[in-house]
Amino acid sequence: MTALLLDGRVLAKELKAQISQQAAEFKARTGYVPQLVVVQVAGNAASDWYVRSIRRSCEGVGFGFALHLLPETCDQTTLEAAIQQASNDPSIHGIIIQMPLPSQLSADGAVAALNPQKDVDGLHPTNAGRLAQGLPALVPNTPAGGMALLDRYQISLAGKHAVVVGRSNVVGKPLAQLLLARHATLTICHSRTANLAEVIGQGDIVAAAVGKAGLVTGAMLKPGAVVLDFGINEVAEGQVVGDVDWESASKVASAITPVPGGTGPVTNMMLLQNTLQAAQWLAEQA
Amino acid sequence: MTALLLDGRVLAKELKAQISQQAAEFKARTGYVPQLVVVQVAGNAASDWYVRSIRRSCEGVGFGFALHLLPETCDQTTLEAAIQQASNDPSIHGIIIQMPLPSQLSADGAVAALNPQKDVDGLHPTNAGRLAQGLPALVPNTPAGGMALLDRYQISLAGKHAVVVGRSNVVGKPLAQLLLARHATLTICHSRTANLAEVIGQGDIVAAAVGKAGLVTGAMLKPGAVVLDFGINEVAEGQVVGDVDWESASKVASAITPVPGGTGPVTNMMLLQNTLQAAQWLAEQA
The missing domain is CATH 3.40.50.10860 (Leucine Dehydrogenase, chain A, domain 1)
Incomplete structure (x- = not known):
């Protein structure tokens, strides 16, 4: 199997054009x-x-x-x-x-x-709670970007088993909430997980956000899994790799984000989208 | 196997005595x-x-x-x-x-x-977010009671696979956060989960909070699983059963909460504990 490339640079470019237009409309209107x-x-x-x-x-x-x-x-x-x-x-x-x-x-x-209404990084507890409760919220940019990539490539989530590796407040936990809200069965594993390979092997969707180069390998993946790699690990001067071993994983996955050029480029676009969203909400209240 | 009874009435009685004493100390001090x-x-x-x-x-x-x-x-x-x-x-x-x-x-x-500082039901988004982020929070009473039962019977969680069936804002989701904070590997499944029996069968800890009488059966459980039943289903006048089929599950589980008399009686005690906690935090600020 040769995996479909979930291309963050392509999506970032599309989003940039879209946000520019929405910002111009917002300015014209308000x-x-x-x-x-x-x-x-x-x-x-x-x-x-x-x-x-x-x-x-x-x-x-x-x-x-x-x-x-x-x-x-x-x-x-x-x-x-x-x-x-x-x-x-x-x-x-x-x-x-x-x-x-x-x-x-x-x-x-x-x-x-x-x-909290200006918290475009989605760090405030009120936004974390609103996200958890399914209320409108400003969502952390990195996991929001991962979801945008899944949507861009029309990857369905309802009833799929999503496995998130990592439980940070900025990526793993909010990503888990986003996947759950889209009706995925959701597993979060982490450094204390006993049988990591076995758990990862259940994922129709596997997202890695731990900061360990090559932690997730092709041998761990269910054939055909969709892989989101949020890792940014500098292994040598100027050489950055993800948490997923690209060489082996890209042969087993049906779709996968590269590092660099996957989830990374979308992150800043999510920040802009949050800023526009915040501006729209604040304008409605003004 | 005959399962250990996780007895909510016994725990509630112990907690009542403990909270009474703490309240008296709090009054004497403040x-x-x-x-x-x-x-x-x-x-x-x-x-x-x-x-x-x-x-x-x-x-x-x-x-x-x-x-x-x-x-x-x-x-x-x-x-x-x-x-x-x-x-x-x-x-x-x-x-x-x-x-x-x-x-x-x-x-x-x-x-x-x-x-939010007086939100002793733990319903406010700020408390949900503080819980998700690992900050001190007022936690919803029902899942807090489940955790208190696990602790009372010294059931270890770190590295165990906990499966939560149900994703409500008052039970399933906050329970998932509590289990994750205690270093369990965490799966949440729900009405859209494709292979519910298979997912439940992975749980070292299984918690059911969906409101469907007998949804979880002994045949689904891993032998030796610990089972928390949050269901309260009135199946006939005055007859209440949980989400777990007691007859079959109690033969497979190593420990299990009955319904009634399991998680239920502990819930009000958690409300009292939250109220005392809120009073202590507010007194510190005064």
């Missing part, structure tokens, strides 16, 4: 330009790179972008004040708290200071 | 008596019965209890005003919105009006 703010504490090179990529994404679809950069020595009160200010500013629709924060700062405290 | 309010809209006989049982439970452990009874024709504004009043009253620590509400009223709107 007068608002969707506006995203990143609150960042200085001193992390990877964050600098990521924030630039968010800026480019925003500019690419006609959104406003602003960076609120705080000094590396910033204290919790200053950080939360910056988040609250953006939360209360009616011209801002989406807020990202750039992670990781330096060790003197509490991420939970920072997230709690966020207006 | 001067506060834990105080629960039920906001009820008149006109449902089953609710009347349930509210009386809550009152008795409160009285049995020395908590204060008050009923805010609204007329059957009550509108949403009046209901939410009653909930907000209790939410803002510093002498009240726990609030229950008695469900079901009459059809002119929105349960989501009512729950949204609740202070």
Whole structure:
């Protein structure tokens, strides 16, 4: 079997065009330009790179972008004040708290200071709870991107057995909720799972989000499984691989995301979609 | 095999004594008596019965209890005003919105009006999200009671495969989060699951919460499985059975909750425990 490539670059391009058009319609209808703010504490090179990529994404679809950069020595009160200010500013629709924060700062405290309606990363407990309860919510971007890929390639979920490897608050757990809401039978496994290969072998859909290069191999997969790989593991200078062993898995799966070029490129588009959604909800309330 | 009886009446009695003592200590330390309010809209006989049982439970452990009874024709504004009043009253620590509400009223709107810190039923999205994210939370009583039974009988969970049948917001989904937090491998199945018997057969722990009499049979179970039955199905006047077929399942399981007398009696104790927890958290903030 040669697997269908679930191509995140193709989907990201389609979504970019779609979001640009929706943003233009939104502006024509309400007068608002969707506006995203990143609150960042200085001193992390990877964050600098990521924030630039968010800026480019925003500019690419006609959104406003602003960076609120705080000094590396910033204290919790200053950080939360910056988040609250953006939360209360009616011209801002989406807020990202750039992670990781330096060790003197509490991420939970920072997230709690966020207006859940502007929480376009889907990190606030209120959004996690609304997602769990099936209410409208801002959903974390990475798992939302995985779902968008499954939909793009018309992969049905109802009654299928989905196996999620990993239980983080930003990928594994929200992905599990999304798959369950689409009527998949849902298994979450993790580092404490006794018989990982056996559990993975039951998955019609297998999603890996643990950060271990090549953890999921073709031998573990049910022939014909659909594989979503959320891993980003730098195994050598400039060489990034996923949590799934591509070589073996792509021979057994019926469809699979590559790394790079799979779930990754869709993530930023989901951030833009959340920002537009937040802007629409806020405009309805205004 | 003859299964160990997971006896909810025994546990409820132990918890009652424990909570009484903790409430007395709390009063001695802070001067506060834990105080629960039920906001009820008149006109449902089953609710009347349930509210009386809550009152008795409160009285049995020395908590204060008050009923805010609204007329059957009550509108949403009046209901939410009653909930907000209790939410803002510093002498009240726990609030229950008695469900079901009459059809002119929105349960989501009512729950949204609740202070999450007094949400002793664990219904508010913020509590569902805090539970999902592993933060301190007020957890729905029915699944919390199931966990208390597993702990009472020292049933280990880490690395075990737990299968939850049912995905409601009040039992199945929060139970899944609780089992996952205790490092079980977790499967949720439901009405759309293709091969229910096969999935149930993998469970070292099987929890049924769907409301279908006898859905889970002994033939489906892995020999030695631990079975939690959350079903309450009235099959004849005064005769209540669970979602698990007791006759066959109790011969295959290593441990099992009876219905009645299993998970049921523990539920009200979890409500009291939540109320005491809420009172303690609110006292720390005061």
